[in-house]
Structures are given as C-alpha cells and as structure tokens.
Amino acid sequence: MFHWLEKHPFFFAVGVFVTIAFAGLIEIVPNFAEASRPSIGTKPYTTLELAGRHVYIKNSCNACHSQLIRPFKAETDRYGDYSLSGEYAYDRPFLWGSKRTGPDLMRVGNYRTTDWHENHMRDPRSVVPGSIMPAYAWLFENSADVDTAYAEQVTVRDFFSVPYNQEIPMKDGSKETVVLADTLAGAQASALEEAKLVAADMKDKSVQDAVSAGQIPEIVALIAYMNSLK
Amino acid sequence: MENRPLEYDYTVAKMFMLTTVLLGIVGMLVGVILAWQLAFPSVNTILGSGVAEYTNFSRLRPLHTDAVIFGFTLSGIWATWYYVGQRVLKVSMAESKVLMFLGKLHFWLYLVGVVAVVVSLLLGITTSKEYAEFEWPIDIAIVIVWVIWGLSLFGLIGMRREKSLYISIWYYIATFLGIAMLYLFNNMEIPTYFASGGIGAWWHSVSMYSGTNDALVQWWYGHNAVAFGFTVPIVAMIYYFLPKESGQAVFSYKLSLLSFWGLMFVYLWAGGHHLLFSTVPDWMQTMSSVFSVILILPSWGSAINMLLTMKGEWQQVASSPLIKFMVLASTFYMFSTLEGPIQAIKSVNAIAHFTDWIVGHVHDGTLGWVAFMIMAALFHMAPRVFKREIYSKSLMNTQFWIQTLGVVLYFTSMWIAGITQGMMWRAHDEFGNLAYSFIDTVTVLHPYYTIRAVGGTLYLIGMFLFAWNMYKTMTAGRRVEENELQNASPMAA
Numbered sequence: 001m002f003h004w005l006e007k008h009p010f011f012f013a014v015g016v017f018v019t020i021a022f023a024g025l026i027e028i029v030p031n032f033a034e035a036s037r038p039s040i041g042t043k044p045y046t047t048l049e050l051a052g053r054h055v056y057i058k059n060s061c062n063a064c065h066s067q068l069i070r071p072f073k074a075e076t077d078r079y080g081d082y083s084l085s086g087e088y089a090y091d092r093p094f095l096w097g098s099k100r101t102g103p104d105l106m107r108v109g110n111y112r113t114t115d116w117h118e119n120h121m122r123d124p125r126s127v128v129p130g131s132i133m134p135a136y137a138w139l140f141e142n143s144a145d146v147d148t149a150y151a152e153q154v155t156v157r158d159f160f161s162v163p164y165n166q167e168i169p170m171k172d173g174s175k176e177t178v179v180l181a182d183t184l185a186g187a188q189a190s191a192l193e194e195a196k197l198v199a200a201d202m203k204d205k206s207v208q209d210a211v212s213a214g215q216i217p218e219i220v221a222l223i224a225y226m227n228s229l230k
Numbered sequence: 231m232e233n234r235p236l237e238y239d240y241t242v243a244k245m246f247m248l249t250t251v252l253l254g255i256v257g258m259l260v261g262v263i264l265a266w267q268l269a270f271p272s273v274n275t276i277l278g279s280g281v282a283e284y285t286n287f288s289r290l291r292p293l294h295t296d297a298v299i300f301g302f303t304l305s306g307i308w309a310t311w312y313y314v315g316q317r318v319l320k321v322s323m324a325e326s327k328v329l330m331f332l333g334k335l336h337f338w339l340y341l342v343g344v345v346a347v348v349v350s351l352l353l354g355i356t357t358s359k360e361y362a363e364f365e366w367p368i369d370i371a372i373v374i375v376w377v378i379w380g381l382s383l384f385g386l387i388g389m390r391r392e393k394s395l396y397i398s399i400w401y402y403i404a405t406f407l408g409i410a411m412l413y414l415f416n417n418m419e420i421p422t423y424f425a426s427g428g429i430g431a432w433w434h435s436v437s438m439y440s441g442t443n444d445a446l447v448q449w450w451y452g453h454n455a456v457a458f459g460f461t462v463p464i465v466a467m468i469y470y471f472l473p474k475e476s477g478q479a480v481f482s483y484k485l486s487l488l489s490f491w492g493l494m495f496v497y498l499w500a501g502g503h504h505l506l507f508s509t510v511p512d513w514m515q516t517m518s519s520v521f522s523v524i525l526i527l528p529s530w531g532s533a534i535n536m537l538l539t540m541k542g543e544w545q546q547v548a549s550s551p552l553i554k555f556m557v558l559a560s561t562f563y564m565f566s567t568l569e570g571p572i573q574a575i576k577s578v579n580a581i582a583h584f585t586d587w588i589v590g591h592v593h594d595g596t597l598g599w600v601a602f603m604i605m606a607a608l609f610h611m612a613p614r615v616f617k618r619e620i621y622s623k624s625l626m627n628t629q630f631w632i633q634t635l636g637v638v639l640y641f642t643s644m645w646i647a648g649i650t651q652g653m654m655w656r657a658h659d660e661f662g663n664l665a666y667s668f669i670d671t672v673t674v675l676h677p678y679y680t681i682r683a684v685g686g687t688l689y690l691i692g693m694f695l696f697a698w699n700m701y702k703t704m705t706a707g708r709r710v711e712e713n714e715l716q717n718a719s720p721m722a723a
Contacts, residue, residue: 002487006395009387009403016400016494017407023498024415024450027518028443031511035442058354060288066584070507074656077664085509088441093358096445096508100584101268103668130673134267134274134286148430151422155436159420184429 039086041171044153044162044178045228047187048194048216051149052225055218056095059136064101067229080107090162102133109230114201117223122204136219140207144221150187153180195220198227238316239324240615242333246309247608247615249337251697253301253344254601258690260294265683269676284352292363293351298596299361299459301344306604307405307463308336308379313611314398314470315383319390326389332382336375343371355433359448361455362416366435369417376413380406397486401466404494408458416451442509446502453501460600462493464563465532467607472536472556475610476546477717481538485531492528496521503574506583515576522574529567536560551626552719555606558634562598566591581656586675586682587648594641597633597689605696612700613719618707620721625699633692639685647678 005012045053056062069075071082083106088094112120119126122140124133156162157180164180181187192211198220199211207217267273267287274286283289312333316322323330346368350356356363364372383406387399395403419435439447473480480486502510502518537560540546546553569591573582582588613620620626654674657665707722714720 002491003394006400007393009384009395012395012400013384013403013407016404017411019491019494020404020408020498021411023495024411027499027502027514028446028450031514032443035446035510036440057356057358060291060354060356060358062358063288063291068508070580070583072507072580072656074658074664077658078655078668083509085442088445088509091441092437092439092444094441094444094448095358096505098360098504098584099586099589101672128669130669132268132271132672134271134282134288135279136286137279138283145431148422148434151426151430152434152436154427154429155420155422155425159425160440 035085036089037086038089039084040169042087042089043168043176044090044156044164045225046178046191046194047146047149047153047181048144048191048198048221048224049228050152050225051144051146051191051216052218052221052223052228053095054149055139055144055222056225057093059139061105062095062097064097064099064133066097066100066104067106068096069104069106075104079104080110090156092156092160105226105229107230109227112226114198114223114227115203117226118202118204118219121219121222139219139222140204140217142218143210144216144218146188146191146216146221147184149191150181150184153187191216191221194224198224236316236320236322237324238313238322239330240313240611241330242323242337243309243312243611244615245334245337246305246312247611247700249341249344250302250305250309250604250608251700253297253305254604255690255693255697257294257297257302258686258693260290260297262683262686262690264290264294265679265686269679269683283354289352289354292356292360293348295361296347296351296363299455300347303459303596303600303604304340306467306607307459308340309611310463310467310470310604310607311379311383311402313615314466315386315402318392318396318398318470319386320392321386321389323386326385329382329385329389332378332385336378336382339371339375339378343368343375346371350433357417357419357435357437359416359437359444360452362413362448362451364417365433366417366419366421367433369413369419372413376406376410380410396470397480397490398466398470400490401462401469404490405458405463405466408454408462412451412454412458416447445505445508446510446514449504450498450501453504454498456595457493457497460596461497461529461563464559464600464603465489465493467603468532468536468556468560471603471607471610472539472553472560475550475552475556475606475718476540476543478539478541478543481535481541485535489528489531489535492531493525496525496528500525500574503579506574506576506579519574519576519579523571526567526571530564533560533564533567546718550718551623551630552606552609552721554627554630555602555609558630559599559602559606562594562602562637566595566599569594581652582648583652585648585652586644586678587652590641590644590648593644594637597637597640602633608700610719612703613707613710613721614715616704616707617710618703619710619714620719621699621702621707623721623723625695626721629692629695629699632695633689636685636688636692639688640682643678643681643685647675647682650674650678 069079069082121136124131157164167175195216275282277285418438421435423432499521502514503522506515651671654666654671659665
C-alpha cells in the first residue's frame with residue numbers, strides 16, 4: 001500500500017490530510033458549545049474596558065503575564081480562585097499567555113488600585129523594587145482607540161449574540177446590564193464618562209487635563225480594563 | 231543528449247537562501263536584545279526613551295518569534311524545497327515557464343508579506359495569538375503565498391520523471407497540508423470595520439472563537455505549527471542532505487515509513503499539552519499528555535534512522551564540519567523530543583508550565599536542531615548552486631563550536647531558571663503561607679538570564695560567521711567542476 005501511495009501523489013496527499021485532520025476534529029468539536037457558555041456573574045466588556053484590552057494586546061502584555069489560575073493551592077493563595085471556563089466566554093481572543101515572567105493578572109482588579117497601576121506603569125521599580133518590567137510611559141501620551149472597541153462590540157453583538165443591553169445574572173442574585181450605545185457618538189460619550197471615574201483616582205495632571213478635554217489616554221483605558229479583571 | 235545530466239535551475243533557491251541568512255540574523259538579533267532586556271531592564275530604552283515604545287520587550291517579542299519562524303525557518307524550508315524538489319523528482323524548474331514564474335512570484339510576495347509583518351508588529355497591530363499575530367489583511371496575503379507554493383510544489387511533482395516520491399517529498403507535502411489546515415482554522419476572524427459598517431481601524435478583527443475554545447484552537451495550531459514548521463520540513467532536509475553529504479544510503483526504509491506515518495498520526499493530538507490544568511476538558515488534557523509521550527517513538531524513529539545512516543562512517547563526523555552540524559542537529563532532535571514529552575507529563579507540567587524551562591526547551595529544539603540543520607543544508611547547497619568551493623572549513627568549525635557552546639549555555643541556564651522559579655512559586659512555609667513573593671522569584675533569575683543572554687549572543691556571533699562564509703563562498707570561493715560535487719562538499723581549509 002505504501003509503495004503504491006508513494007507513486008500516486010494525489011492519494012498520498014489525501015492520506016496525509018485525513019491522518020492529520022481527524023485528531024483536531026475529535027479533540028475540539030465535542031465540547032465546543034459547552035465551553036463557550038458564560039458563568040453566572042460574567043459580563044461582557046464595556047467600550048472603555050475593551051479599548052483597554054486592545055491596549056493590553058497592542059503592547060503584548062500577554063507575552064509576560066498569564067490570565068489563567070491553575071487549580072493548585074500555591075496559585076489560589078497567590079492569585080485567588082482558580083479559573084473557570086465560563087469566565088472567558090467574552091474573551092476574544094483569549095489572553096491566557098504561555099509565560100509568567102510577571103505574575104498572573106486574571107483577578108488583578110481584586111488587589112491592585114488605579115493609583116498603583118499609574119505608578120507602576122510609569123516606573124515599575126518605584127512600586128516593585130527589583131522588577132524587570134519596562135516602563136510604559138507612552139501610554140500616558142497616546143490616545144486609546146474607542147472607535148475600534150465600539151466596532152468590535154457591535155460585531156460580537158451581531159455575530160455572536162453577546163448580551164449587551166440585556167440583564168445578566170450576577171452571583172448575588174442581582175441583575176446587571178452592560179449598556180452598548182446605539183451610535184458611535186453615544187459610545188464615545190459613555191467611554192468618556194467611565195474614563196472620568198478612572199482619571200479621578202489618578203495623579204497625573206496631563207492625564208486629567210486630557211480627559212477633561214474629552215480625550216482618553218491609553219493608560220486610562222488600560223487601567224479600566226485591569227480593574228475589571230476580577 | 232539523452233545521457234547528459236540534468237541542469238537544474240536554482241534561481242528561486244538562491245533567492246530564499248538569501249532571505250534565510252538575512253532574516254536569521256534579524257530574528258536572532260532581536261532575540262539577543264530581548265535576552266539582555268530580561269537580564270538588564272535598562273536595555274529596554276537602548277535607543278532612548280523617545281522610541282521606547284518600539285524597542286521595549288513586549289513589542290519586540292512577537293517580532294523575534296515570527297522573524298525566526300516565518301522569516302528564517304520558512305525561508306530555509308523553501309530554499310531547500312526549490313533545491314531538493316528538482317533533484318529528487320528529476321525535473322528542472324527551467325523546463326516550465328509557469329513554474330519558474332510561480333517560484334519567483336512566491337518569493338516576491340513572501341518578501342512583501344515579511345515587510346508588512348515587521349511594520350505591523352512594531353506598530354502593535356497584533357491579534358495576540360502566538361505565531362498567529364497577523365491581522366486579517368496579512369493573513370490573506372499569507373494564504374495566497376501558501377497557495378502559490380502549493381501550485382509550485384504539486385506542479386513540480388506533476389512533471390516528475392522519477393515516479394516514486396522520495397522520503398523528503400513526503401515531508402514537504404505534509405508541511406504544505408498541515409500548515410494550510412492549521413493556519414486557516416486558527417485565523418478565523420471577522421474584520422470589525424466591515425461588520426460594524428465602517429467604524430474604527432480597518433485592519434482590526436475579532437476571533438470567531440472565544441475563551442477556552444479560542445485557546446484550544448490556538449494551541450492546536452501553535453503546537454502543530456511547531457510540528458509542521460520545525461519538525462516535518464526539517465526532517466525532510468535531513469533525509470536528503472545527510473545521505474547526500476555522507477554518501478551513505480538511508481539506514482532503513484521501513485523505519486522511515488513508520489516514523490513518517492506515526493508522526494502524522496500522533497502529532498496533532500499533542501497540542502493540548504500547552505493547556506494542562508487549564509479550563510479545557512480534563513479528558514482532552516490527559517489525551518494530549520498520553521499522545522505527547524507516544525510522540526517519542528516516531529520522533530526518535532527518524533533521528534535514529536539518520537544516526538544509523540552514519541554507521542561505519544563515523545570518522546566523517548570528525549573530518550567534516552558539515553556532517554558535524556547534521557549529526558548534532560539529529561542528536562538535539564532526540565534530546566528535544568524527549569524533553570518535550572517529559573514536560574507534557576501532568577505532574578512535571580505543574581512545575582514547568584509558565585516558566586523559563588519551556589523557553590529553554592523551545593531553544594534547544596530550534597537552535598540545536600532546526601537552525602543547525604538549515605545551516606548545514608545551505609552549506610551543502612552553496613557549492614552546488616554557486617559552483618564554488620565552500621570558502622572556509624576552519625570558519626565552519628569555529629562557528630560550530632561557538633554555536634554549540636551558545637546552545638548549551640542557553641538551555642542549561644533556562645533549565646535551572648525554570649525549575650527554580652517553578653519550585654519557588656509553589657513553596658509554602660511551615661505555617662502554610664506562600665514562602666516567596668512573586669518578585670523574589672524574578673530577582674533570583676538574574677544570573678541565569680545573564681548566562682542565557684551570553685549564550686544567545688554566542689549563537690548570533692556564529693550566525694555572522696555563517697553569513698560571512700556564505701558570502702565569501704558566493705563571491706570568492708574556488709570554482710569547481712561538476713565531478714567534485716558528488717558527495718562530500720568541497721571546502722577550502
């Protein structure tokens with residue numbers, strides 16, 4: 001059979017393809033629907049948070065920081081409850097990372113503050129002596145891309161039925177709604193409102209001036225995103 | 231006329247040889263910068279704080295991985311394909327104007343893609359998925375380049391005079407099919423600009439999969455991009471170049487059959503070992519762990535087949551630096567394919583995952599196996615495509631030892647760093663509290679990061695020696711006749 005295949009490239013290629021393809025089918029397909037179902041208490045991102053997530057991705061924060069807490073005592077002691085599949089239901093793409101040069105950030109919103117992030121991003125060694133993380137000064141200069149974040153929200157709502165403007169059950173039995181504006185201008189306005197809340201806790205004068213003038217520096221969006229990680 | 235040997239046309243092979251050397255240097259230079267940044271964070275602002283955004287670790291890291299995978303390695307794969315393909319199929323590129331055109335188009339479109347990738351990654355335009363960072367416009371360009379290679383690959387096979395496909399061709403076909411399947415499925419994404427009616431950045435897209443599913447598809451891709459980029463085509467190379475250079479017949483046809491079909495069958499199952507203890511289903515984790523261990527069989531099958539090909543001719547390892555490169559590559563392949571399965575065992579993975587041990591594993595595979603084999607292939611090809619003697623044998627030897635030392639420093643330091651960090655993360659004191667804060671587990675790594683940076687720098691120096699040797703071979707090597715090019719490559723002292 002193998003000798004015959006080696007003289008018939010077409011059938012050889014078909015044979016190779018079948019041999020390599022079915023492992024993927026068997027491993028990926030069976031749990032596909034189940035794995036994308038959200039847990040109770042998991043909300044989709046607001047416009048500003050999503051813009052912050054884009055800042056996180058733009059700077060490849062995931063190259064050094066994971067967002068996956070494994071079910072070990074050492075990990076739950078350090079980072080909080082271990083991760084559940086449903087908590088990632090609105091993560092496109094996933095940001096688990098593959099290397100912890102720095103600590104896990106899955107629940108960083110539980111134990112770090114806006115103020116801490118502000119100092120840390122400007123000069124990591126001012127809050128963590130010995131840190132090898134680079135400073136991210138340009139986040140204070142560049143503006144966040146709210147428009148693209150809004151475009152993504154609209155896309156995931158339309159294509160993947162992400163529940164914006166719908167009641168979402170929370171762990172304590174209450175319901176919350178994540179508002180998605182009807183228009184881009186509406187989304188920009190609501191992102192700015194959210195940005196003002198973050199900037200109020202920040203010390204940097206230029207950031208506060210920018211937000212007062214209707215702009216959203218990348219650092220504000222990034223902190224809004226990190227505060228949402230719980 | 232009938233008895234005259236075929237004149238092969240190496241135009242396209244030469245083009246890809248050039249990008250192999252250039253992108254190899256670029257990719258490894260970025261890697262060395264990254265290594266020094268981890269040891270000494272001030273290197274992040276090496277060109278001043280004004281451009282720190284473009285020189286800091288996180289922005290450069292995807293550029294390093296993509297430049298060595300899709301720049302250096304892929305160029306090497308194609309350089310050897312446009313050389314080996316013609317020779318084992320007994321047909322010249324010059325016989326078909328269409329194939330020649332496709333070959334050149336393949337190269338130039340690839341080069342455009344490389345430029346687009348470099349620019350977009352420096353600007354921070356990325357999907358964040360490892361080795362699949364490119365946004366949708368570049369993805370489409372990559373698919374087009376891949377299809378052109380496919381046309382060129384199957385076109386040459388369609389014209390062949392040698393009816394039976396040699397082992398190397400099996401592996402090139404598998405490379406083509408495997409990457410095509412993986413790349414397409416992992417990059418399923420929706421451009422948000424079009425989906426939202428023209429809002430925001432036109433290049434931005436959102437993944438069709440979310441969370442756990444996205445992770446699963448990504449590591450099915452990520453692991454098997456390693457399979458079909460770093461293993462399969464490199465095995466194709468060694469099956470051609472080692473027997474050619476040594477003048478020995480492949481040790482066992484049956485072993486090559488077993489290894490090939492075994493590798494095809496087993497590799498794809500193992501992707502889930504990147505997700506052990508994550509939120510992907512438990513049965514899948516166990517399955518990937520088990521298949522990772524089974525993977526030792528087909529991997530060692532190829533490696534042993536190659537080493538036994540040298541049976542009775544081991545003196546060549548001492549006398550020829552070219553054989554040295556290939557035998558060491560094969561040895562590192564065995565080493566790396568034993569290390570990988572060990573790391574995929576769940577209890578080992580609990581310590582190894584997220585640490586530098588994984589980085590060490592990747593690099594003993596890529597530096598020791600992939601890059602050594604690609605450079606050996608180019609050294610073997612150079613006298614045949616340029617009709618000149620290799621410029622300097624002693625330079626080759628020097629390069630070999632500098633780079634071998636570099637790899638050894640790299641993986642040993644990363645082993646120690648990884649296991650140290652993994653153990654410190656999980657250490658508890660007598661009261662059951664965590665024994666170390668996270669930063670303790672970072673500062674302790676400084677000496678190992680420094681050793682690794684030295685190792686990487688040595689390897690890069692070897693790359694410059696390689697480039698110089700290739701350049702001098704091309705321009706100043708003694709001209710050789712066809713009868714000098716039978717087996718062992720001619721090289722000047």
